[in-house]
Amino acid sequence: MLISIFMIGSMVLNGLSIRYDKEGLQVLNQQVLPQKEEWIAVHSPEEMVKMILELKVRGAPLIGVSAVLTLAQMAEHGHSLAEIHSAAQMLQQSRPTAVNLAHCIQRILEAKDESSVIRIAEQIFLEDAALCNSMARLGADLIQQEENILTYCNTGGLATAGVGTALGAIKEAHLQGKNIHVYVCETRPLLQGGRLTAWELQQANIPYTLICDNMAASLMDKGKIQRVFVGADRIAANGDFANKIGTYSIAVLAKYHNVPFHVVAPYTTIDMQCLNGDEIAIEEREADEVRGALGSFGKVLWSPDNAPVYNPSFDVTPGSLVTSFVFDTGVISSMNLYAAPKGFYLTIP
Secondary structure: OOOOOOOOOOOOEEOOOEEEEOOEEEEEOOOOOOOOOOEEEEOOHHHHHHHHHOOOOOOHHHHHHHHHHHHHHHHHOOOOHHHHHHHHHHHHOOOOOOHHHHHHHHHHHOOOOHHHHHHHHHHHHHHHHHHHHHHHHHHHOOOOOOOEEEEOOOOEOOOOOOOEOHHHHHHHHHHOOOOOEEEEEOOOOOOHHHHHHHHHHHHOOOOEEEEOHHHHHHHHHOOOOOEEEEOOOEEEOOOOEEEEOOHHHHHHHHHHOOOOEEEEOOHHHEEOOOOOHHHOOOOEOOOHHHHEEEEOOEEEEOOOOOOOOOOEOEEEEOHHHOOEEEEOOEEEOOOOHHHOOOOOOOOOO
């Protein structure tokens, strides 16, 4: 589990992909992993917006945490509350699909003074780490001995301030000695599974096999997948949820092959104002992400330079395809989140 170092007054916060200490805010550049581990100093909200858009910082929970730590750094450097609020609104527009960012920014906008901004940012970081620990324990309880688990995109410490959401549960099951094996979908077009999840599993010494996204059906048909674990960027009130593009396909395959499909997410991912998946805004990204690849190895194109491209960053999976949601407060199989006990998913540690 993540060990977070915390000191009131002068923040010292350590995560797998983000840290804040006397040197200021730094993030692990996820665009160049796994070939290179590069930490980048963040000096301004404009720089953070750029890093989020370039996916140097990514993952719904981590984006929210990174944004508020950027604002806390402004407060520590003497910026006014008005300047911080202006920067907060700019940061909130950087990624429209993930709701965690909006939740975190709203808490900052409610701050009464600059010192409150720092305190709230510290709380958000530590809360996210605690939420991850809770989800990891609850998710690991679903995993049986010697299961093969399929995961998609990256949902670990690179996407959160803690051990992760879906990948956090997998890590916990491994620590419990359940002798699991993980099949990692590469996750086109930006290969967050192949680059990031494989890197995290290797760091944790968890047995895994990397596969192309279109190999999942064949593995399920052969009975080699016992369970699917994914994360979420926004969960609507009826259980529909947005996640990395391709998640919907995995959910359909799991339903057809009777493979349990679990969504692991903290309460900050739930948007009760969003009635269903049709109301979730889906951002579209640069065409060259599909025409080729961009990473530490440089830019490679394998299509015509001007090939027309459709490149949504997320898709929406109907709640009816979900076996269970693993929240920080418990596991719920109901497809309608309104049916959950009052306060079930909104309990803040």
